[in-house]
Amino acid sequence: MNPINANTKIAEVIKQNPDALEAIVSIRPKFEKLRNPLLRRLMAGRTSLAMAAKLGGCSIDDFFVKLEPLGFKIDRSVLPVHADLEPVPDFIHSLRKGQIVDLDVRPILAAGNDPLNTILEHIKNIQPGQVLKVTNTFSPTPLIALLEKKKFLSYTHTAEENQIETYFFKTPETAEVEPELEIQQDWDVILKRYQGKFILLDVRQLEMPLPMTTILEELDKLPVVNALYVYHKRIPVFLLPELTQRNFDYRIREVADGEVHLIIFIP
Numbered sequence: 001m002n003p004i005n006a007n008t009k010i011a012e013v014i015k016q017n018p019d020a021l022e023a024i025v026s027i028r029p030k031f032e033k034l035r036n037p038l039l040r041r042l043m044a045g046r047t048s049l050a051m052a053a054k055l056g057g058c059s060i061d062d063f064f065v066k067l068e069p070l071g072f073k074i075d076r077s078v079l080p081v082h083a084d085l086e087p088v089p090d091f092i093h094s095l096r097k098g099q100i101v102d103l104d105v106r107p108i109l110a111a112g113n114d115p116l117n118t119i120l121e122h123i124k125n126i127q128p129g130q131v132l133k134v135t136n137t138f139s140p141t142p143l144i145a146l147l148e149k150k151k152f153l154s155y156t157h158t159a160e161e162n163q164i165e166t167y168f169f170k171t172p173e174t175a176e177v178e179p180e181l182e183i184q185q186d187w188d189v190i191l192k193r194y195q196g197k198f199i200l201l202d203v204r205q206l207e208m209p210l211p212m213t214t215i216l217e218e219l220d221k222l223p224v225v226n227a228l229y230v231y232h233k234r235i236p237v238f239l240l241p242e243l244t245q246r247n248f249d250y251r252i253r254e255v256a257d258g259e260v261h262l263i264i265f266i267p
Contacts, residue, residue, distance in 0.1 A: 001071060005078035006060045010034070010052055011044035013067065023066040028056040030162070033138060037213050050080030055158060089155050091131070091169040101126060104135040106162075116237060119143065123152075123168065132168045139164050145241035150174055190251045190263050194227040202231040204259070212239050219248060219264060227265035233258050 001016045013020045021040075025031045031052070034040050053060045064074045103122050105115035119134060126132050134140065139156050144166065148154060153169040201218055203211035211232060216239075218228055235252060243250050249267040254260050 001073065003073040003075045004049070004067070005075040006050040006080035007048045007078060009044065010047050010049065011040075013049070013072070014040075014044060017070050017072070019070055020067060020072075023070060024052075024063065027062050027066055028058055030056050036209070048080070089153055089169075091153055092155050092167065095131060095167075099129060099131050100167075101130060101132050102135070103132060106135060106137055109137065116143075120237070123147065126168070126170045128170050128172045128174065130170055132170075134166045134168070135159075136164050136166065137162045140166055143238065145245070146237060149241065187251050187253050187263070190227075190265070194229075194263065194265060197226045198229040198263075199226050200229050200231075204231050204233050212236060212242075215239060215264070216242070219243075219246070222264075222266070224266050227263050230262040230264065232260045232262060235260055236262075 004013055004016075010024065013024070021034060025034060034044065047055075049063045050060055053063065060080065064072075064076070068074055101122060103119065105118065108115040108118060115136075119132075122132055134143075144154050144156070147168055151171065151174045153171065154166060155169075156164060156166045159165050199218065199222065201215065203214050206214060215228070215230060215236070222228055235254070240250070243264060247266070248264050250265070251263045252260060253262075
């Protein structure tokens with residue numbers, strides 16, 4: 001195995017030895033979230049051991065002590081890069097109480113429901129100069145990526161365990177959030193290009209977060225000559241920035257109420 005250090009990403013550690021997942025989870029209950037395949041896919045590739053230690057309220061050495069018995073070679077000479085110390089943006093410094101709209105989505109998540117629609121409804125009502133503060137149990141990385149594309153400014157703060165506060169500041173330049181705008185118009189062209197080369201995937205009956213997880217798993221093994229044709233119940237807003245980040249292109253067509261088709265391909 002390759003040596004690891006404070007700046008090694010959790011995804012790389014687990015990739016080298018899958019047993020590392022349980023070893024990390026055993027350090028703090030907060031790391032139980034890594035058992036969720038969706039969260040693991042979204043977070044583990046961006047989070048270093050040093051960043052995880054800060055979020056978990058433990059030390060980097062706590063990780064090393066758990067990982068060394070699994071055969072990992074530890075390079076303790078490498079100092080952590082404090083990428084987790086996100087600079088506090090100016091809008092936070094000048095924030096006044098009247099600007100903030102609070103939204104705590106933890107009860108929605110605790111009930112097993114997807115808070116995305118609730119968040120987007122609140123976002124649509126946010127006026128320039130206002131801030132939507134979303135309180136969650138984890139950093140909503142896909143949502144941040146989606147809204148930053150609309151030129152929202154964002155800042156995430158860990159208030160305490162299971163209380164992650166993300167601030168979305170709307171400026172005069174911020175675009176309105178209309179996910180439907182992501183629907184491209186050359187559906188028929190792409191459909192013809194991949195005729196006979198589609199891999200079909202129906203995620204309409206899957207419960208959250210399995211649709212997104214299943215799609216990403218299929219894309220991991222998608223041959224470059226093929227395209228993935230997905231039957232979905234809704235436009236998967238969280239998935240779209242993830243596709244862009246992974247250099248996939250996509251087309252979307254709303255076929256009927258509650259039925260959306262996607263073509264995902266390598267451009």
